[in-house]
Amino acid sequence: MDGMVEENGTSTGAGPADPLGSASSSAPASAPHVVAVTSIVQLTLPTQAPSAQSVIQPNQQSVIQTASNIQSVQLPKGNVILVSKPSSVIHTTQGTLQTLQIKPEPNSLVSTQGQSCSDDSCSGDESPKRKYREMLTRRPSYRKILNDLGGAEIADNRMGSKPGNENEVSLSSSLSFGSVIPAGALQTESGLHTLAVSGGGAGGAIVQYSTNQDEHFYVPGPMLEDQTRKRELRLLKNREAARECRRKKKEYIKCLENRVAVLENQNKALIEELKSLKELYCQQKTE
């Protein structure tokens, strides 16, 4: 999922997995596409309102893109339309003058070059097995994805969490390692039992309880101090890592939602433009 779309809808990179990016990079430079031209008509489409500006800017990865700014294509009846439309959603990398090939196939909307590939599925030697393998491989971590997005600067707005938990019981004044205490003495609201025990090391120790058969807690002896300290540290780190991971996951999902919105807008605009082009074509045809 490289090359994600940021909130403003601009692509941040031409990542290989970006469906927009992959659609545009395959056009050979300046390949002419004049086929059996019988007549050429140049149209100038009415300029649209600013709100209807192209969603695909010239410096963007366009869904429909060529290397040259004038291109001819074959229409079903042999006519060629040169479209000059300043705010067209169909841009070249260098200009906005471009021709369209309206292919006879019903499913093909707009194509230059005769290759209407707009996703990764058309990349030649990609076998289905290979694609499945890639699907099954672990996707990049949220950290990587967000780094690629340039969103790594997402503020460290950690949720004011503090290490330790609400039910930590400090009995440092009365406990020592090896103590055995009644279970009832450690009741907490949620039933979690973590003891803070002083002595036996620098700054005391956090230990997990254990119970013996007759419902007493056993405070581990000094030999377990290191183990329990390490465990507590590991749990603490993992706790914070889980928080961070969830935060990144939320960001990632937000990005995906934004991307969906942008692509929906693009799709809408393209459909509208195609509609108007078809109308123009029909007009020309009837004349």
Add this chain to the structure above:
DNA sequence: ATCATCGATCGTCAGTCCCC
């Protein structure tokens, strides 16, 4: 007021990845 349900959040475990 009480109960059931649902969604969100959290902590923990386990598996995987990645760097040294």
Add this chain to the structure above:
DNA sequence: GGGGACTGACGATCGATGAT
């Protein structure tokens, strides 16, 4: 290979909401 980081999965908890 070892250790740390990351993340999916699971269960527990909590608050909101609707039904009774």
